[in-house]
Amino acid sequence: xxxxxxxxxxxxxxxxxxxxxxxxxxxxxxxxxxxxxxxxxxxxxxxxxxxxxxxxxxxxxxxxxxxxxxxxxxxxxxxxxxxxxxxxxxxxxxxxxxxxxxxxxxxxxxxxxxxxxxxxxxxxxxxxxxxxxxxxxxxxxxxxxxxxxxxxxxxxxxxxxxxxxxxxxxxxxxxxxxxxxxxxxxxxxxxxxxxxxxxxxxxxxxxxxxxxxxxxxxxxxxxxxxxxxxxxxxxxxxxxxxxxxxxxxxxxxxxxxxxxxxxxxxxxxxxxxxxxxxxxxxxxxxxxxxxxxxxxxxxxxxxxxxxxxxxxxxxxxxxxxxxxxxxxxxxxxxxxxxxxxxxxxxxxxxxxxxxxxxxxxxxxxxxxxxxxxxxxxxxxxxxxxxxxxxxxxxxxxxxxxxxxxxxxxxxxxxxxxxxxxxxx
Numbered sequence: 001x002x003x004x005x006x007x008x009x010x011x012x013x014x015x016x017x018x019x020x021x022x023x024x025x026x027x028x029x030x031x032x033x034x035x036x037x038x039x040x041x042x043x044x045x046x047x048x049x050x051x052x053x054x055x056x057x058x059x060x061x062x063x064x065x066x067x068x069x070x071x072x073x074x075x076x077x078x079x080x081x082x083x084x085x086x087x088x089x090x091x092x093x094x095x096x097x098x099x100x101x102x103x104x105x106x107x108x109x110x111x112x113x114x115x116x117x118x119x120x121x122x123x124x125x126x127x128x129x130x131x132x133x134x135x136x137x138x139x140x141x142x143x144x145x146x147x148x149x150x151x152x153x154x155x156x157x158x159x160x161x162x163x164x165x166x167x168x169x170x171x172x173x174x175x176x177x178x179x180x181x182x183x184x185x186x187x188x189x190x191x192x193x194x195x196x197x198x199x200x201x202x203x204x205x206x207x208x209x210x211x212x213x214x215x216x217x218x219x220x221x222x223x224x225x226x227x228x229x230x231x232x233x234x235x236x237x238x239x240x241x242x243x244x245x246x247x248x249x250x251x252x253x254x255x256x257x258x259x260x261x262x263x264x265x266x267x268x269x270x271x272x273x274x275x276x277x278x279x280x281x282x283x284x285x286x287x288x289x290x291x292x293x294x295x296x297x298x299x300x301x302x303x304x305x306x307x308x309x310x311x312x313x314x315x316x317x318x319x320x321x322x323x324x325x326x327x328x329x330x331x332x333x334x335x336x337x338x339x340x341x342x343x344x345x346x347x348x349x350x351x352x353x354x355x356x357x358x359x360x361x362x363x364x365x366x367x368x369x370x371x372x373x374x375x376x377x378x379x380x381x382x383x384x385x386x387x388x389x390x391x392x393x394x395x396x397x398x399x400x401x402x403x404x405x406x407x408x409x410x411x412x413x414x415x416x417x418x419x420x421x422x423x424x
Contacts (some may be wrong), residue, residue, distance in 0.1 A: 133276055
């Protein structure tokens with residue numbers, strides 16, 4: 001096995017752990033709401049405040065990864081979120097839960113951007129969407145395992161111990177990460193010269209400031225950010241509201257929530273398929289078309305299936321449509337993140353963080369609006385309408401992104417300008 005595949009395994013494991021910790025609150029949501037007497041609006045703010053604080057610290061954490069490397073930044077992030085996962089189990093009312101989730105978001109911000117930093121340095125461009133597909137698949141595996149782990153624990157011991165148990169896992173990952181990972185492939189004693197040649201020149205940022213003035217004039221960046229905002233608006237329903245929706249709108253029991261593991265498992269497979277499809281299509285029709293077509297198809301399927309869910313009465317038929325909708329979202333996901341690497345290059349961490357900042361703002365709005373709509377209309381199904389619309393908007397915006405247009409092209413060598421002739 002090539003050493004970059006060991007790196008991919010560690011990053012995939014990180015992705016799975018992050019979603020175990022993040023989705024735990026969704027699975028435990030019905031019990032927490034009952035325990036603290038929370039309204040749908042209050043529960044919406046619990047999800048919204050996490051996403052908001054996450055958004056605020058995305059760009060600083062992503063840029064820090066560009067500057068000092070993902071080895072140190074991801075170590076800090078994982079230890080922080082593991083601690084606040086455990087502290088979530090110690091909350092005692094709405095305010096303490098709100099503050100804990102706020103600080104949770106502060107610390108976890110930058111996890112995916114720094115994953116992108118690692119991929120940009122350890123994988124050649126033609127393998128990145130595929131690698132992201134596996135990493136995002138691992139996130140869905142972690143999500144699928146969450147109800148299988150949390151439901152039995154909270155059934156016999158209550159919801160609090162599930163957070164204590166999941167909080168311990170991250171510390172073990174940090175030990176392995178610091179032992180096996182180096183920020184640059186050339187610094188790893190385990191990598192061969194052949195593999196270094198396959199990876200190619202290390203992408204790195206040697207500048208002290210990010211040229212934001214140049215970036216903010218780019219229609220490419222704005223299209224990517226707005227696509228991320230609308231995409232995450234839709235995705236966050238599945239990550240935060242789904243289990244509450246199934247209980248309150250579809251009559252699911254706590255034990256029946258175990259069926260959502262199949263939904264997330266299907267989403268995991270769709271992530272890998274989408275990443276492979278994107279890289280394979282890029283070889284045939286070019287990067288520009290491939291990076292547009294794959295997310296557009298996936299997101300339109302997602303929007304249609306979610307809309308149909310509103311009109312279906314059977315609870316299992318509704319779950320099947322929700323699964324198809326989720327698969328459409330995850331089919332698009334690897335490509336959406338690969339574009340950040342394509343156009344960000346040596347600033348991949350900051351560019352992916354910019355996208356995720358917009359995305360987390362979308363998640364904040366999604367969590368809060370869904371809660372208000374469910375309360376004011378008395379219907380969780382009605383609250384799905386904006387979710388489906390935003391997914392469709394994201395599909396259209398993906399058609400505006402050009403993956404071949406780098407925001408910050410690599411500078412020419414000092415002794416050679418782009419138009420200079422070679423000397424003999």
